[in-house]
Amino acid sequence: MLELASELIRTQPTSPSRAKISLQIAAKWLEMRGVPVTLKEERGVEALVAYVGGGEKTIVLNGHLDVVPGRTEQFLPEVREGRLYGRGSYDMLGAVAAMMHVVAHLTKNPPWCRVVLMLVPDEETAGRGTKMLVRCGYVGDFVICGEPSNLGIGVQAKGILQLAVRVQGVAAHGSRPWLGDNAILKAVELYRGIENLPFAGETSPFFSGPSINLAKIRGGRVYNQVPPDCYMGVDIRFLPGQNSQEILRQIRSLSGPNRVRVISRSPAVQTSPDNPYVLQLTKTVASVTGYEPRLFGQDGAADTRYFSQHGIPAVEFGPAGANHHGDDEYVDIGSLETFMKILTLYIRDFPGVETKAAR
Numbered sequence: 001m002l003e004l005a006s007e008l009i010r011t012q013p014t015s016p017s018r019a020k021i022s023l024q025i026a027a028k029w030l031e032m033r034g035v036p037v038t039l040k041e042e043r044g045v046e047a048l049v050a051y052v053g054g055g056e057k058t059i060v061l062n063g064h065l066d067v068v069p070g071r072t073e074q075f076l077p078e079v080r081e082g083r084l085y086g087r088g089s090y091d092m093l094g095a096v097a098a099m100m101h102v103v104a105h106l107t108k109n110p111p112w113c114r115v116v117l118m119l120v121p122d123e124e125t126a127g128r129g130t131k132m133l134v135r136c137g138y139v140g141d142f143v144i145c146g147e148p149s150n151l152g153i154g155v156q157a158k159g160i161l162q163l164a165v166r167v168q169g170v171a172a173h174g175s176r177p178w179l180g181d182n183a184i185l186k187a188v189e190l191y192r193g194i195e196n197l198p199f200a201g202e203t204s205p206f207f208s209g210p211s212i213n214l215a216k217i218r219g220g221r222v223y224n225q226v227p228p229d230c231y232m233g234v235d236i237r238f239l240p241g242q243n244s245q246e247i248l249r250q251i252r253s254l255s256g257p258n259r260v261r262v263i264s265r266s267p268a269v270q271t272s273p274d275n276p277y278v279l280q281l282t283k284t285v286a287s288v289t290g291y292e293p294r295l296f297g298q299d300g301a302a303d304t305r306y307f308s309q310h311g312i313p314a315v316e317f318g319p320a321g322a323n324h325h326g327d328d329e330y331v332d333i334g335s336l337e338t339f340m341k342i343l344t345l346y347i348r349d350f351p352g353v354e355t356k357a358a359r
């Protein structure tokens with residue numbers, strides 16, 4: 001497993017074309033172990049799907065092969081003090097290697113449910129890999145995305161509403177600013193106003209509030225002019241249960257004649273902690289580790305959103321480690337083995353006929 005994870009790290013999959021090389025490595029590795037593999041490509045995005053087992057119920061194991069950029073030495077993986085260091089070891093090539101091992105093992109011991117392994121590129125950027133697979137009908141009854149979670153279960157995630165706002169001011173000579181209306185100052189004021197709208201003060205069971213970030217600002221040309229216009233980019237991560245349309249309405253009513261454009265929008269993930277598949281996963285984790293896993297909400301979005309959009313319960317669940325997207329990223333090797341054990345047991349006892357009534 002460490003050898004496989006290390007090979008995936010060494011590929012340096014920071015771009016779609018590099019992730020394609022990882023995909024080829026994964027496909028070859030699985031085929032050599034008797035796992036039939038399908039490669040699906042659409043508009044330059046290529047993803048891998050592999051099925052094992054059979055039965056009425058389907059569990060999806062979803063992993064992304066792409067990683068964020070890192071220093072050259074981060075792509076030379078190293079095992080030290082029970083940890084595998086390297087870019088993507090924690091997010092999430094360690095988990096990918098573990099899931100591949102689980103699936104390869106299942107070909108010899110087929111489970112009573114269907115297991116779909118999805119390996120995708122592009123999670124760190126636009127999420128096009130999983131989006132394409134879901135659009136092509138590759139779904140299931142329950143989805144585990146092997147994101148870094150320290151063996152906790154990420155049941156919910158904030159939604160995304162990214163806006164471009166154009167703020168109009170009035171130009172004047174820079175020596176007489178009182179004759180103009182400074183668009184940059186108006187934009188900042190508008191942003192402060194957004195932070196104080198009713199939606200911004202709301203909370204939900206897993207979150208203390210939505211995230212609001214002034215991500216971009218552009219305005220002003222020369223020193224001796226009051227800037228007549230300003231563009232700002234606002235990144236809002238709203239709570240499960242909040243309605244992005246209502247948030248937009250509140251912002252538009254505050255911004256008056258200034259144009260507010262939606263750049264990107266994605267719903268929140270709101271898998272219920274009481275969902276029978278989640279309850280069973282909680283039980284399996286507790287039986288292997290000896291303690292109840294932490295159920296939590298993620299501030300950032302993962303590929304779980306593409307399944308939850310279709311009402312399919314999806315969670316983030318992966319091994320322990322630290323520093324993903326940072327220096328000294330590592331995954332704990334012991335927890336990677338525990339993760340593998342949990343997945344194997346969970347698939348063996350995957351809620352089937354009995355739970356059908358409970359759903």
Ligand SMILES: [Zn+2]
Nearest residue numbers: 091092147148
């Ligand atoms: Zn990730």
